Amino acid sequence: MASEAERKKVALRRLGDATFSKVDKVSAELFSLTYGAVVTQLLKDYEDVAAANVQLEKMGYNMGVRMVDELLAKASLAQCASFSETAEVVAKVGFKMFLGVNVEVAAATSSEFRLLLSENPLAEFVELPEECSKLEYSGLLCGVLRGALEMVQMRVECSLLRDTLWGDEVTEIRVLLKERLVEEFVDDDE
Amino acid sequence: MPAGGCLFVIVGTDDKPIYQAEFPEARSQRREDTLHLNQLTVIHAALDMVDELVWGTQAMYLKQVDRFNDFYVSAFVTASHARFMLLHDARNEDGVKQFFTDAYEAYVRLLMNPFFDSGAKVPASFDQRIRLLGKKHF
Amino acid sequence: MLKLRRPPCFSQLCAAQRVVSQSAFAFLFSEMIQYSQTRVNTADELIAKLEDAGVGVGRRALELACWRERSSKRETRALWKSLFGAHADSLQKVQDSDDEFMIVEKEPLVNAFISSAPVNCAAFVAGGRTPSPPESGRLGRRLAAAQFPAEVSAHDNEEGATVLLIKFAPEVLEREKRQA
Numbered sequence: 033m034a035s036e037a038e039r040k041k042v043a044l045r046r047l048g049d050a051t052f053s054k055v056d057k058v059s060a061e062l063f064s065l066t067y068g069a070v071v072t073q074l075l076k077d078y079e080d081v082a083a084a085n086v087q088l089e090k091m092g093y094n095m096g097v098r099m100v101d102e103l104l105a106k107a108s109l110a111q112c113a114s115f116s117e118t119a120e121v122v123a124k125v126g127f128k129m130f131l132g133v134n135v136e137v138a139a140a141t142s143s144e145f146r147l148l149l150s151e152n153p154l155a156e157f158v159e160l161p162e163e164c165s166k167l168e169y170s171g172l173l174c175g176v177l178r179g180a181l182e183m184v185q186m187r188v189e190c191s192l193l194r195d196t197l198w199g200d201e202v203t204e205i206r207v208l209l210k211e212r213l214v215e216e217f218v219d220d221d222e
Numbered sequence: 223m224p225a226g227g228c229l230f231v232i233v234g235t236d237d238k239p240i241y242q243a244e245f246p247e248a249r250s251q252r253r254e255d256t257l258h259l260n261q262l263t264v265i266h267a268a269l270d271m272v273d274e275l276v277w278g279t280q281a282m283y284l285k286q287v288d289r290f291n292d293f294y295v296s297a298f299v300t301a302s303h304a305r306f307m308l309l310h311d312a313r314n315e316d317g318v319k320q321f322f323t324d325a326y327e328a329y330v331r332l333l334m335n336p337f338f339d340s341g342a343k344v345p346a347s348f349d350q351r352i353r354l355l356g357k358k359h360f
Numbered sequence: 361m362l363k364l365r366r367p368p369c370f371s372q373l374c375a376a377q378r379v380v381s382q383s384a385f386a387f388l389f390s391e392m393i394q395y396s397q398t399r400v401n402t403a404d405e406l407i408a409k410l411e412d413a414g415v416g417v418g419r420r421a422l423e424l425a426c427w428r429e430r431s432s433k434r435e436t437r438a439l440w441k442s443l444f445g446a447h448a449d450s451l452q453k454v455q456d457s458d459d460e461f462m463i464v465e466k467e468p469l470v471n472a473f474i475s476s477a478p479v480n481c482a483a484f485v486a487g488g489r490t491p492s493p494p495e496s497g498r499l500g501r502r503l504a505a506a507q508f509p510a511e512v513s514a515h516d517n518e519e520g521a522t523v524l525l526i527k528f529a530p531e532v533l534e535r536e537k538r539q540a
Binding site for chain 1: 379387413
């Protein structure tokens with residue numbers, strides 16, 4: 033059983049690598065600098081870290097809602113049998129395909145998992161100034177996860193538990209499953 | 223400025239000074255405030271030389287651009303026209319060049335942080351990095 | 361107390377050109393447009409806002425590209441490629457005008473995913489509607505940063521390509537003449 037799960041993980045990692053290798057790419061700096069411009073603009077507009085956090089999450093949500101379609105279109109995925117399998121798909125295919133990074137899953141259960149990012153293209157060059165020490169710079173990712181999972185009938189809550197920008201070793205996102213929006217799995221159309 | 227010491231100034235794209243450091247670090251009490259002012263004036267005057275020289279070359283490192291009594295002013299101009307100015311009283315071309323090159327890396331790193339804009343205060347981490355470089359090369 | 365973060369190793373981090381998927385950028389960019397739209401009243405304000413955002417990006421990208429070259433030369437040609445993966449489709453001199461150049465891009469990256477925007481989103485890349493300071497927008501800033509003050513603006517041409525019109529400030533031309 034364990035080896036079955038391992039095999040699946042390896043297969044997903046390969047799928048993620050293959051998908052990333054065939055999509056069009058742009059320089060990671062263009063991406064991170066543009067995001068930096070967005071974040072600093074939000075802080076300027078709202079003049080409040082907490083409000084900026086909320087807005088970043090919201091922007092992520094809007095992105096996630098659209099990104100999941102692309103994920104499903106570009107990577108041929110089997111239906112996930114469990115929430116922990118969903119976690120593996122998010123980490124090994126989703127993050128890989130869009131950001132080109134390897135993300136680890138930790139503490140996966142039937143209603144919760146954590147994602148550990150040792151590299152984060154959003155925040156590569158960032159040092160938070162003192163007055164923004166509460167800023168959830170990568171909160172966009174929480175929003176993306178919430179939006180994307182909602183589109184596949186999972187209502188989740190995501191939070192940024194640790195962040196390298198706060199001095200932590202890794203960036204850690206917790207994803208809590210609140211509710212499955214439909215009782216049964218929808219058959220995969222493809 | 224003690225013998226063998228240097229004064230390092232970064233002048234931003236918009237001609238505003240954004241950073242300044244002295245190596246080795248100034249001792250407890252500064253008595254020579256006026257001297258210090260003079261040094262800044264020397265650097266300021268050399269800026270005009272830099273703005274002339276910069277069009278004659280593509281190189282970032284402009285070597286010694288000016289001399290004042292026993293002092294030399296060396297300069298380095300980045301791609302976005304930030305100017306690194308170093309006032310030093312000893313000829314030490316290799317050290318200066320190496321210092322500029324390393325300081326450029328620190329500057330690019332500073333610039334890449336979206337929270338840094340040229341009007342803002344330079345964060346402590348940058349100051350630390352530059353001071354380490356000062357120790358290393360001078 | 362905020363612990364200062366020390367990124368892994370800057371030289372390592374930036375030595376190689378690293379990439380993310382183009383669509384990740386497109387989704388982010390379109391979200392940025394959506395957001396900006398909620399904060400402005402007119403298309404011109406939106407353009408200004410995009411240009412604003414482009415300014416910082418351009419200056420930073422220029423400096424990083426030059427640093428990465430490790431040649432200690434001030435050289436700007438590599439920038440466009442490093443940012444957008446290809447040289448602009450063509451650089452043309454405007455006929456009968458000494459101080460105007462055009463960069464024509466058939467499908468600018470920033471517009472590739474956005475069809476319904478009320479303005480040409482390449483404003484983010486171009487800029488410079490405001491005469492003072494002349495160096496707004498990414499390209500404008502790139503040129504200005506390299507000490508070529510210029511106005512840059514984004515337009516659509518008849519064939520649907522995006523044209524970045526660059527108009528250099530008079531002193532640049534004078535300087536060029538002096539040096540020639």
